[in-house]
Amino acid sequence: MIRNALPKQLWRDDTVGARRRGSFMTLGLFCLIVCMTFVAFSVDVGMISLTQTRMQNSVDSAALAAAMEITYAIENADEDVDDVLIYAKTQASNVAVAVAQTNGVYVDPQTDVVFGHRTYNESNGEYDIAWGQDPPNCVKVIARKDNDDLTAPDAKMQMLFAGVGGNHFATVRAVAVAYVESRDFSRSMNFDSYFADEFEDPASQLPQAEIEDNLLKVWQDLGSPAFGNMPWYPDWVTIPGQPASGPIPHIDVTFKGHSIDVVSTKDLSNVVLEYFNGNHQKFEGLTSTTGSFQGTGGNSGQLIRKAWIKSGTNDSGDGPGYGERFNFYDNATIRKGLGLNGVAYPYSVGSWNNYIEMARDHSSSMTNYYESEIYAKGYRRKFGIMTFIHYLLKYESGHWETADLWKTRHYPFHSVKEGEQLFCDFLENLNFSDHVGLVSYDSSHRVEQTLSGAGMPTVDISDNPLTDDYQAIRDIIEHKQAAHYSYATNMGGGLKDAKWLIDNYKRIGSRPTILLMTDGNTNTIDSGESTSLPAGWNWDELFDYDGDGVRDYETSSSQFRYALIQAKQAADAGIMIHTLSVGSDANTDLMRAISHLGDGIAIVVPGSTSVSQMQAEIEEAFRQIAAMVPPAKLLNPAE
Numbered sequence: 001m002i003r004n005a006l007p008k009q010l011w012r013d014d015t016v017g018a019r020r021r022g023s024f025m026t027l028g029l030f031c032l033i034v035c036m037t038f039v040a041f042s043v044d045v046g047m048i049s050l051t052q053t054r055m056q057n058s059v060d061s062a063a064l065a066a067a068m069e070i071t072y073a074i075e076n077a078d079e080d081v082d083d084v085l086i087y088a089k090t091q092a093s094n095v096a097v098a099v100a101q102t103n104g105v106y107v108d109p110q111t112d113v114v115f116g117h118r119t120y121n122e123s124n125g126e127y128d129i130a131w132g133q134d135p136p137n138c139v140k141v142i143a144r145k146d147n148d149d150l151t152a153p154d155a156k157m158q159m160l161f162a163g164v165g166g167n168h169f170a171t172v173r174a175v176a177v178a179y180v181e182s183r184d185f186s187r188s189m190n191f192d193s194y195f196a197d198e199f200e201d202p203a204s205q206l207p208q209a210e211i212e213d214n215l216l217k218v219w220q221d222l223g224s225p226a227f228g229n230m231p232w233y234p235d236w237v238t239i240p241g242q243p244a245s246g247p248i249p250h251i252d253v254t255f256k257g258h259s260i261d262v263v264s265t266k267d268l269s270n271v272v273l274e275y276f277n278g279n280h281q282k283f284e285g286l287t288s289t290t291g292s293f294q295g296t297g298g299n300s301g302q303l304i305r306k307a308w309i310k311s312g313t314n315d316s317g318d319g320p321g322y323g324e325r326f327n328f329y330d331n332a333t334i335r336k337g338l339g340l341n342g343v344a345y346p347y348s349v350g351s352w353n354n355y356i357e358m359a360r361d362h363s364s365s366m367t368n369y370y371e372s373e374i375y376a377k378g379y380r381r382k383f384g385i386m387t388f389i390h391y392l393l394k395y396e397s398g399h400w401e402t403a404d405l406w407k408t409r410h411y412p413f414h415s416v417k418e419g420e421q422l423f424c425d426f427l428e429n430l431n432f433s434d435h436v437g438l439v440s441y442d443s444s445h446r447v448e449q450t451l452s453g454a455g456m457p458t459v460d461i462s463d464n465p466l467t468d469d470y471q472a473i474r475d476i477i478e479h480k481q482a483a484h485y486s487y488a489t490n491m492g493g494g495l496k497d498a499k500w501l502i503d504n505y506k507r508i509g510s511r512p513t514i515l516l517m518t519d520g521n522t523n524t525i526d527s528g529e530s531t532s533l534p535a536g537w538n539w540d541e542l543f544d545y546d547g548d549g550v551r552d553y554e555t556s557s558s559q560f561r562y563a564l565i566q567a568k569q570a571a572d573a574g575i576m577i578h579t580l581s582v583g584s585d586a587n588t589d590l591m592r593a594i595s596h597l598g599d600g601i602a603i604v605v606p607g608s609t610s611v612s613q614m615q616a617e618i619e620e621a622f623r624q625i626a627a628m629v630p631p632a633k634l635l636n637p638a639e
Helices: 002-076 084-102 208-221 331-338 352-360 385-395 403-407 413-430 470-478 491-505 558-572 588-597 611-627
Strands: 113-121 126-131 138-145 172-179 183-187 237-240 251-255 259-264 268-275 280-283 290-294 304-311 324-327 435-441 445-448 511-518 576-582 602-605 633-635
Touching: 002 084, 002 138, 002 172, 002 633, 084 113, 084 138, 208 385, 208 611, 237 331, 251 304, 251 324, 259 268, 259 304, 268 290, 331 352, 352 385, 413 470, 413 611, 435 470, 435 491, 445 491, 491 511, 491 558, 511 588, 558 576, 558 588, 576 588, 576 611, 588 602, 602 611
Parallel strands: 183 435, 183 511, 511 576, 576 602
Antiparallel strands: 113 126, 113 138, 138 172, 172 633, 237 251, 251 259, 259 290, 268 280, 268 304, 304 324, 435 445
């Protein structure tokens, strides 16, 4: 019985085990399905995440590139472009599409690139974006995979394990917004329009024909006024004598410095010359009504100061047989020859006498003064409107002296004015919410805030002198002239005021920038200012341009150092400094050092070129600076 029972028990145990193994297989199959679902979910989620990341990186790059392209397109648009904003948006859209495509992501230029205008809201201290509003300074780029058409480039994403979890397709979307940061600009000349002798290298001045053309333009801009009987081109002055009366003749004497030409209505008897060395020389036995006379023998080459012309019965009583006297160094005599006696001098400061003395070179007030710049051009002791305009530009160029010079094209200052106007035009067209202020510096310095006067527009931006009222800035610039307030150059003071303007009026989130311009050398500082270099000043560290550890610039000039100190303080405050040097007399080494301190660019427009070339180069410099916006930045699309 025992043997018979044992197999039966064993059979029963085997049947139970078989049923248990079946249960485990069912459970295992269920677990496998669950596991596969999780695996499918994990793989699909990973693919979605990877695709999302790739799309996001692509639209980030596309948005940044498109934002910067707006500036580039506006700057480089051809003249035949009718609407520069449409052109800029088209170019920016193309760039966004190309950048995304390079990264393997499709972007529809019609629907996936959106432009807007980002502005600062002073009421809440935040920036607002108005999508679809011009001019654009903000770009949104969208990449999407949400199209039900699986053959489309933006088709929904098909899951790798489609059907296992029930989700066949996924919608993926990435958005990037990039904007160009606005800037707060604080921006701080006529050697090329007259026969200047201030150049260290005279060969660097404009050609004489260019200078003479400039002088003509200045005269024309003043309204082409007539002054007595002065011709445009300087010439020898002919001085009329007393009117003819009976036996007394009329005599004209043309003064040529070392000689004279005489024309009388009667035969000449004798001519007496007085030279600057005090000698007198008498020419007798004359029988003609005309003659030319100059020193001979020991008096050869002597400058003539006076002449007595004996003709008919005239007599001066100044010496034996001396005729009518002509004093070439009496200003009234020269004014008479130029038709200026009784003609009022036309401007606030200066005089006909000062002009005459400048052109003639010897007088009681300018004894032995040598007007080398006039002599070198062939106008020695000649008189004419051309050299009078030269006199105004060199000696009476301040607004308090010759107020109307702001109307004239005197260079390089006029080119700078034109460039500044273009600069404002470009910023206005770009409309990236850039604000501009104007600082002028000379012996002193000031923030320009107001404008008024006869024939001038009224401007008052004193409430916010760092402004986006570009027309106000244009008006102020338009009505300035070289040496408007005074003659010296206080560059350090100008930088100090520019920093003050930015410190007090810059906007949150803007990029503070100074554009420092000059056509000369800084040569003065404010009274009481220290020019001692601050502690820790290291020339090797601050002015190592090429990275070799050795200074590339150093100066011992107190005026230069003062400008560098002010530039360093501005740079330490986070202000970028660009420099623009115009003309041959500008200190380009100092300007480069300042721009290096301010992490900006140094642009040089040299002299010794034509006016048209100078103007074109200055305008291009302003375009370059205006277009050199800070790198575009990404913005949280939710903003």
